[in-house]
Amino acid sequence: MEKRSYRLEMQGISKRFGGTCALNNVSIKVKPGEIHALIGENGAGKSTLIKILSGAYIKDEGEIFINGDPVDITTPLAAKKLGVAVIYQEFMLAPDLSVAENIFIDRLAENGRFINWKKMRSDAEHILKELGFDNINPEDKVGKLSVAHQQIVEICKCLNRNAQILVLDEPTAVLTVAEIQRFFKLIRLLKEKNVSIIFVSHHMNEIFELCDTFTVLKDGQYVNSGVVKEVTNTQLIQMMIGRELTQMFPQRKAEIGDCVLEVKNLNAGNKVKNVSFMVRAGEVLGFSGLVGSGRTETMRAIMGADKMESGNIFFMGKEVHFREPKEAVDAGIGYLSENRKTLGLLVNQSIRVNTTIASMKKNTKRGFLNHKKEKKYVTDLLAKISTKYGSIEDNVNSLSGGNQQKISFAKWISADCQCIIFDEPTRGVDVGAKVEIYEIINKLAEQGVAVIIVSSEMTEIIGICDRTMIMAQGRVTGELGKEELNEAAIIKMAMKEG
Incomplete structure (x- = not known):
C-alpha cells in the first residue's frame, strides 16, 4: 500500500x-x-x-x-x-x-x-x-x-x-x-x-x-x-x-454627550502615576498598553478596590471618592474585572443569581422578587450573548470558562449603569461571541452609557473605541483619536518611558 x-x-x-x-x-x-x-x-x-x-x-x-x-x-x-x-x-x-x-x-x-x-x-x-x-x-x-x-x-x-x-x-x-x-x-x-x-x-x-x-x-x-x-x-x-458575518465590529453611531467620568492626577501605589482622562456619555474609551503598564490598577483605584493616594474623581458632575467597589456600583459605575473567577463571579451561586446580583431592583416590586419576570429577563439576556447552559439554576461554576465570562458580562449589562469599565472583556471568548459582545458594547454606548475598555488586543481597541489612552509604566503616554488609531501608533506610545 x-x-x-x-x-x-x-x-x-x-x-x-x-x-x-x-x-x-x-x-x-x-x-x-x-x-x-x-x-x-x-x-x-x-x-x-x-x-x-x-x-x-x-x-x-x-x-x-x-x-x-x-x-x-x-x-x-x-x-x-x-x-x-x-x-x-x-x-x-x-x-x-x-x-x-x-x-x-x-x-x-x-x-x-x-x-x-x-x-x-x-x-x-x-x-x-x-x-x-x-x-x-x-x-x-x-x-x-x-x-x-x-x-x-x-x-x-x-x-x-x-x-x-x-x-x-x-x-x-x-x-x-x-x-x-x-x-x-x-x-x-x-x-x-x-x-x-x-x-x-x-x-x-x-x-x-x-x-x-x-x-x-x-x-x-x-x-x-x-x-x-x-x-x-x-x-x-x-x-x-455558521452564518454570514457582515463585519467584525459594528458601525459606531452613538451620539457622544456630556462628560460622565473625569479623573484628574490620580496616584495609587507605584503603578498609577498622575493619570488624567475623561469619558463622555455614548463614548467608548479604550485603554491600551503593555502588560504591567498600570491600566488595571487605574481602574481598581477609581472603583475603590485599591487605595487612591491623591487626585480627583468626578462622576456625573460631582466629586467622588469611593472607599470600596460597592460604593462605586451604588453610584452607577459597573466594573467587569480581568479576573472573572475570583473577582467577577459568586462561584457557589446559580447562573440566575450571578446575572441579576447587580440589578435585583429591576425584578422586584414592593420588596418582593418577581421570579417569573426575573427568569424571563435572565433567559432573554443570556440568549442575546449566546451563553450555553443547562438551567439558570445551575451553579455558575459548572459552566465553561468562556460561558462564565459571559455571565460576568451579563451582570453589568443588566445593572443600568451610567459608566461601565470592561477589563479584557473578550478574553477567552471565541470569535462568534466576540462579535456579539462588540455589538452589545455598541448598543450600551447608543443608550448613552460611557464605556471604558481595557484590552491587550489592539485589533479590539482599534475596532470598537472612539478614543484610546495609551499607558506605560503607570503613566498616560498618549491619546489617540479614531482617525489616528493604528497598531504602529499604539506600540510607539506603549514603549515610551513613563
Whole structure:
C-alpha cells in the first residue's frame, strides 16, 4: 500500500458522552513541517479531538494514521510513544524541580539515582541554545520562571521525547506582545525541523500570521479545511459561526454627550502615576498598553478596590471618592474585572443569581422578587450573548470558562449603569461571541452609557473605541483619536518611558 504524505490523519472520528455527541465524523490532516490551525467556537469539539489524539479519551468511531500507519491510541503513554505531545494552557511541569530536571523528567524516572547531573545540565543547555533561549538557566527552579519561559521548558520537554506532532492549546493566552513574537519565532524554527504543529487559537490575526493550513469545527462536526492564505478573515469566521458575518465590529453611531467620568492626577501605589482622562456619555474609551503598564490598577483605584493616594474623581458632575467597589456600583459605575473567577463571579451561586446580583431592583416590586419576570429577563439576556447552559439554576461554576465570562458580562449589562469599565472583556471568548459582545458594547454606548475598555488586543481597541489612552509604566503616554488609531501608533506610545 502506498504511504500517505501526511504525518497525521484522523478520519471519521466520533465521540459520545452519554446521550451527547461531542464529535461526529470529524477529520483532520497535517503534513510534516506544517502549522495547522484548529479553529472553532467554544464547544465546537476542539478539546475533545485533541484529547482523543493525546490518549486522554478513546474514540468511539474512526481511524488515526501516523506517517501512514494505522495506530490505536488508548492511553497518554501510547500517544507519547507515537511522538504526540500536547501543551495545554495549564502546563504539566514540576515547579520545585529545575529546568533541566523538568526537560529530562523521563530520564529521572527511568534511571533513578544513577543520573549524570553534569550531562543533564549540558544537554538542557544545548536544547535551550538550539531553540534560541540560552538566557534560561537550566538550574533555575521552574516555579520561579515567567509564564513565557515555563512554556519554553514545556516545549523542550516535548522535543526531548522526540515529539513529531505538537499540539498547542491557546499558547499565547497569557503572553505579552513581545513574548508572542519570540514564541512565533520558536514555532517557525520547529516547523523548519519538520515538526507537525496543531495550533489552537481564538485570535484570527495569529492564525493568519503563523499558520499554513486550517480545519474548522462547529458543534462537534467538520466544516471545512484549506490553505490559510486562500481565505479571508471574514470567510473563516463565517465557517466558525455558521452564518454570514457582515463585519467584525459594528458601525459606531452613538451620539457622544456630556462628560460622565473625569479623573484628574490620580496616584495609587507605584503603578498609577498622575493619570488624567475623561469619558463622555455614548463614548467608548479604550485603554491600551503593555502588560504591567498600570491600566488595571487605574481602574481598581477609581472603583475603590485599591487605595487612591491623591487626585480627583468626578462622576456625573460631582466629586467622588469611593472607599470600596460597592460604593462605586451604588453610584452607577459597573466594573467587569480581568479576573472573572475570583473577582467577577459568586462561584457557589446559580447562573440566575450571578446575572441579576447587580440589578435585583429591576425584578422586584414592593420588596418582593418577581421570579417569573426575573427568569424571563435572565433567559432573554443570556440568549442575546449566546451563553450555553443547562438551567439558570445551575451553579455558575459548572459552566465553561468562556460561558462564565459571559455571565460576568451579563451582570453589568443588566445593572443600568451610567459608566461601565470592561477589563479584557473578550478574553477567552471565541470569535462568534466576540462579535456579539462588540455589538452589545455598541448598543450600551447608543443608550448613552460611557464605556471604558481595557484590552491587550489592539485589533479590539482599534475596532470598537472612539478614543484610546495609551499607558506605560503607570503613566498616560498618549491619546489617540479614531482617525489616528493604528497598531504602529499604539506600540510607539506603549514603549515610551513613563
